[in-house]
Amino acid sequence: MFKRLERGGPTVRFRFEDEEIEAVEGESVAAALLAAGIDTFRTSPLGPARAPYCMIGMCFDCLVSIDGVENRRACQVAVAPGLSVRRQSGARRVG
Amino acid sequence: MPSRQPPTSLPSERFAVDVAVVGGGLVGSAIAWGALEAGATVALLDEGDVAHRASRGNFGQIWVQGKGEGHPPYARLTQRSATLWPEFSARLGVRTGIDVGFSQPGGLTLCLSEEELATRAAIASRLDAEGGSAGMAILDRDAVARMTPLPLGDSVRGASFCPADAHANPLALLRAFHLDIQAQGGAFIPHTSVEAVRAVRGGFAIATSAGEIVAGKVVVAAGLGSAGLAASLGLDMPVRPVRGQVMVTERAAPLGDFLFTGLRQTREGSLMIGGTQEEVGFDDGTANVAMRTMSRRAVASFPDIARLDVVRCWGALRIMTPDGRPIYQQSRRYPGAFAATCHSGVTLAAAHALVVAPSIVAGDLPHELATFSADRFHVQAA
Ligand SMILES: Cc1cc2nc3c(=O)[nH]c(=O)nc-3n(C[C@H](O)[C@H](O)[C@H](O)COP(=O)(O)OP(=O)(O)OC[C@H]3O[C@@H](n4cnc5c(N)ncnc54)[C@H](O)[C@@H]3O)c2cc1C
Numbered sequence: 001m002f003k004r005l006e007r008g009g010p011t012v013r014f015r016f017e018d019e020e021i022e023a024v025e026g027e028s029v030a031a032a033l034l035a036a037g038i039d040t041f042r043t044s045p046l047g048p049a050r051a052p053y054c055m056i057g058m059c060f061d062c063l064v065s066i067d068g069v070e071n072r073r074a075c076q077v078a079v080a081p082g083l084s085v086r087r088q089s090g091a092r093r094v095g
Numbered sequence: 096m097p098s099r100q101p102p103t104s105l106p107s108e109r110f111a112v113d114v115a116v117v118g119g120g121l122v123g124s125a126i127a128w129g130a131l132e133a134g135a136t137v138a139l140l141d142e143g144d145v146a147h148r149a150s151r152g153n154f155g156q157i158w159v160q161g162k163g164e165g166h167p168p169y170a171r172l173t174q175r176s177a178t179l180w181p182e183f184s185a186r187l188g189v190r191t192g193i194d195v196g197f198s199q200p201g202g203l204t205l206c207l208s209e210e211e212l213a214t215r216a217a218i219a220s221r222l223d224a225e226g227g228s229a230g231m232a233i234l235d236r237d238a239v240a241r242m243t244p245l246p247l248g249d250s251v252r253g254a255s256f257c258p259a260d261a262h263a264n265p266l267a268l269l270r271a272f273h274l275d276i277q278a279q280g281g282a283f284i285p286h287t288s289v290e291a292v293r294a295v296r297g298g299f300a301i302a303t304s305a306g307e308i309v310a311g312k313v314v315v316a317a318g319l320g321s322a323g324l325a326a327s328l329g330l331d332m333p334v335r336p337v338r339g340q341v342m343v344t345e346r347a348a349p350l351g352d353f354l355f356t357g358l359r360q361t362r363e364g365s366l367m368i369g370g371t372q373e374e375v376g377f378d379d380g381t382a383n384v385a386m387r388t389m390s391r392r393a394v395a396s397f398p399d400i401a402r403l404d405v406v407r408c409w410g411a412l413r414i415m416t417p418d419g420r421p422i423y424q425q426s427r428r429y430p431g432a433f434a435a436t437c438h439s440g441v442t443l444a445a446a447h448a449l450v451v452a453p454s455i456v457a458g459d460l461p462h463e464l465a466t467f468s469a470d471r472f473h474v475q476a477a
Pocket residue numbers: 117118119120121122123124140141142143144146147148149150151152153154155156157158287288289290316317318319320321338339340341370410411412413414436437438439440441442443
C-alpha cells in the first residue's frame with residue numbers, strides 16, 4: 001500500500017504484536033507500520049478499525065500501546081530498537 | 096430534533112412578550128424554559144462570548160451534600176431541585192432528542208485526613224439538626240474502597256456520601272434549553288445585548304443592540320453582567336467573580352458510574368478534575384499552581400490517575416453573592432422586575448425551571464423563595 005520514498009540509512013527492529021518490523025532509523029512508528037503493510041492500528045471505542053490519518057499529531061487516530069502505555073500517537077514516536085507496540089482495542093484503561 | 100435557526104434580529108419591530116429574560120446562561124435559560132412551560136410567551140436575550148459565561152465552563156455536578164448549612168431554605172431548595180432533576184431532564188430529552196447525560200449515582204467527598212473526616216461529619220450533623228442533610232453519611236476507608244472503581248491512595252481515611260448527588264453534561268443541558276425554547280414557540284435571541292430597561296405602562300421597555308422589546312415582566316439573570324441592569328430596576332445583585340479551574344484528561348474506558356467532589360468521568364470517558372475557588376477578579380486564565388494542587392489531590396485519592404494525560408484545562412468565573420446563597424427577588428419599586436442568580440446553576444436548574452419560573456409568571460415569589468431577597472445584605476432590613 002505505502003512505499004518509502006527512498007530507502008537507506010541504518011535499520012531498526014521492533015515488535016508489532018507478534019511480528020518483527022524492520023524500520024529505517026528516524027522514521028515514526030506509524031510510518032514504519034504503514035510501510036510494513038499494517039492498516040489497522042486500533043479499534044475505536046465504538047468498534048471500527050482505525051489507521052493514521054494526519055501523521056502530524058493532530059487527529060489521534062493512530063493510537064497504539066507502546067511498551068505497555070496505551071493511547072500513544074504512533075506518528076509522534078520515533079522507532080527505537082526493541083520497542084513493543086500493540087494494537088489498542090477501545091478506550092485506554094486507567095487501572 | 097428541531098432545526099430552527101436562532102433569529103439574529105428581533106422577530107418584529109415592536110416585539111411584545113409576557114416575560115423577557117436577560118441572560119441566556121443556565122439560570123436565565125432554565126427560567127425562560129420554565130416560564131414557557133407555565134404558559135407565558137417568552138423572549139430570552141443573550142449577549143455572547145464577550146461576556147463571562149460560567150454556564151460554558153463548569154463542572155456539571157448536581158451537588159447536594161453539604162449545601163445550605165445555616166440556611167435551611169437553601170438546603171431544601173437544593174434537595175428539591177435534585178429530586179426534580181430526573182423527571183425534568185427526561186422531559187427535555189424526549190422533546191429535543193438531546194441526552195443531557197443525567198445520572199444520580201450519589202457523590203463521595205473523599206477525606207485525606209482525620210481532620211477532614213471530622214469536618215464532614217460536623218457538617219452532616221449540623222444539617223441534620225437544621226432539618227435534613229439529604230441522607231449524608233460518613234463512611235470509613237473500607238466502605239469507600241468497596242464503592243470506588245480504582246484502588247484508593249494510602250492517605251484516604253474515609254468519605255462523606257450523599258445519595259442525592261448527580262451529574263449531567265452542562266453544555267448539552269444549555270443546548271437543550273435553547274432548542275426547546277424555540278421549539279415551544281419562545282424567542283431565543285442570541286448575540287444581543289440588553290443595554291437598558293425602563294418601566295413603561297403595563298411593563299417594561301427593553302432596549303437591546305437589535306431593537307426594542309416590550310415585556311410584561313423582566314428577569315435579570317445576566318450572571319456577572321447583572322449588577323447595573325438590576326440597579327436601574329431597583330434590584331440589588333451584589334455578585335463577584337470567583338474563579339474555578341478545571342482539568343480534563345484524555346478519554347479512558349468507563350470506570351463505572353461514580354462521582355466525587357472535584358472528580359468525575361464524563362459519558363465520553365474523559366476525567367474532569369477540578370474546582371478551585373480563587374479570588375482573582377475578572378481574570379479567567381489558568382495557573383500552574385492550582386493545576387498542581389488539584390492534580391496532587393486527585394492522584395493522592397487514586398494513584399492510577401497519574402497515568403492519564405491531561406488534554407485541556409481552563410478557568411471560568413463563578414457568580415458569587417456575599418453569602419454564597421442565591422438571590423431571587425421582585426423589585427418593590429418596579430413590580431414585575433425580578434432578579435435571579437446563584438452559584439450552582441446546574442444543581443438548581445430543575446428548581447429554576449419548575450419552581451422559580453412559575454412563580455415569576457404568577458407575579459409573586461412564595462415565602463420559600465422570598466427568603467432569598469437581597470435585603471438580607473442590608474442592616475436596615477433586619
Ligand atoms: C469552574 C466552575 C465549576 C462549576 N461547577 C458547577 C457544578 O458542578 N455544579 C453547579 O451547579 N454549578 C457549577 N458552577 C456554577 C455554574 O456554572 C453557574 O452557577 C451557572 O452557570 C450560572 O449561570 P448564569 O446563567 O447565572 O450565568 P452565565 O452562564 O454567566 O450566563 C450569564 C449570561 O448573561 C449574558 N449577559 C450578560 N450581560 C448581558 C446583557 N447586558 N444583555 C444580555 N445578556 C447578557 C451573558 O452572555 C451570559 O451568557 C461552576 C462554575 C465554575 C466557574
